[in-house]
């Protein structure tokens with residue numbers, strides 16, 4: 001039977017068919033759908049872990065115990081998970097461990113363009129890269145076999161276009177595989193004396209794999225009439241086939257280790273060789289260092305995604321006319337009624353500097369709010385603010401605030417808070433608790449009291465937790481109450497020590513079936529104050545007055561609170 005599956009779903013299907021027992025992840029676009037899909041299978045234990053490092057440690061535990069495990073994350077999450085992963089590359093596995101990592105060339109929803117292929121190289125872990133959903137499933141199953149055969153974790157690398165594209169996949173039955181748990185101190189306890197011996201085994205394994213990889217048929221040569229050969233993998237293979245149908249192609253299934261001898265043979269039959277790859281010159285440099293002459297980044301550049309049009313332009317010199325109409329630029333905005341909007345309105349009004357974090361609330365950096373001034377990575381806001389205070393002193397801190405979401409706080413903000421208290425910081429932290437992981441599509445987390453399967457579980461008590469970390473100045477506010485928000489921020493920001501304000505109101509989109517009443521504007525005096533909220537439901541008329549789009553408005557009534565002329569009122573009955 002064939003099914004139309006997303007690349008992410010196909011990885012999950014492959015893991016299911018391979019008999020995976022445990023799946024763990026932290027949600028992150030474009031990898032989120034892998035674990036969401038796995039959670040629909042009852043034979044698999046699946047979880048949203050609090051962060052990628054924990055997910056990796058859960059997967060490692062399952063693998064050591066004898067159950068196959070899949071751990072998934074986006075590229076930046078792999079940095080968080082790298083610590084246990086590098087050591088598990090040394091110990092090797094019991095049952096297979098596969099890590100699905102999804103890169104985001106073009107940064108559709110990421111803070112950097114990161115090329116995870118280098119993790120294969122630096123952690124000494126084999127990496128496979130599929131080019132469609134069928135391969136995503138097949139490669140995942142193969143990865144588990146490799147993992148056990150070569151005693152190593154194995155990567156499946158996706159990029160956004162493969163993770164989020166659909167193609168047909170042949171569905172097979174699940175295979176039940178379980179290994180006995182055997183204590184093995186020399187293998188699994190990485191004290192230096194054992195680790196030194198395991199490092200030797202890692203090198204042996206790599207040499208074996210580097211030789212065997214030349215005979216794996218997931219790397220293949222496709223002949224063509226042209227004398228210029230193309231080397232590619234992943235989504236780029238699809239672009240190449242469309243743009244250059246007559247060119248001979250070396251399609252890589254393994255991106256680490258590379259099948260160098262097979263590539264050398266391919267090179268000897270071509271007059272010229274071009275590596276087409278997104279992001280870094282990873283394949284190009286590897287071939288050059290093996291004495292194979294290729295061109296690559298001098299043609300394709302280092303940034304963003306490729307496409308068949310771009311490849312035609314680069315290789316064939318075509319100027320492609322897309323025929324698509326130019327669409328107006330539409331920057332991302334917080335939703336109408338977003339619970340974060342009022343917070344940023346007040347931060348802007350008080351002229352505070354805000355060190356932000358990753359989540360929907362990152363959009364507070366945009367016009368007209370302009371109220372988030374730095375963003376580095378998941379969980380960084382609190383420690384960044386602490387560092388600012390240590391560099392600039394207490395007075396600077398009175399104009400400085402850390403802003404972090406609830407899921408991000410649990411992910412890796414808690415350690416920053418403990419550090420700030422321990423190191424006698426003088427900072428104010430706003431935890432924006434909208435009771436969900438909003439940006440990746442409303443996944444639950446420990447603060448929501450729900451598991452991935454929507455089962456009830458313990459609810460993390462943020463106030464109690466923050467107090468247990470040593471914070472005495474704790475307030476809870478309603479972010480729709482602008483007066484309260486302003487006065488509580490003003491009160492806390494001048495205090496010595498660490499202050500925490502929890503702004504609590506569930507994300508406006510959480511109840512998708514809810515019906516709201518709406519705001520209406522009467523006798524607008526054209527002062528423009530409500531426009532400073534940046535609510536997409538408020539539009540400006542040609543005469544300078546404003547109106548509310550009732551199809552978007554959720555009656556949060558922030559515009560009523562900022563209107564000095566009482567022009568806004570609520571209409572209709574909420575159901």
Ligand code: SF4
Pocket residue numbers: 336337518519533535536537538548552553554555556557558559560
């Ligand atoms: S009440 Fe005002 S601020 Fe709130 S969603 Fe409606 S238009 Fe936007």
Ligand code: SF4
Pocket residue numbers: 521523524525526527528529530531545546562563564565566567568
């Ligand atoms: S704040 Fe009131 S008066 Fe000013 S533009 Fe908005 S609705 Fe009109």
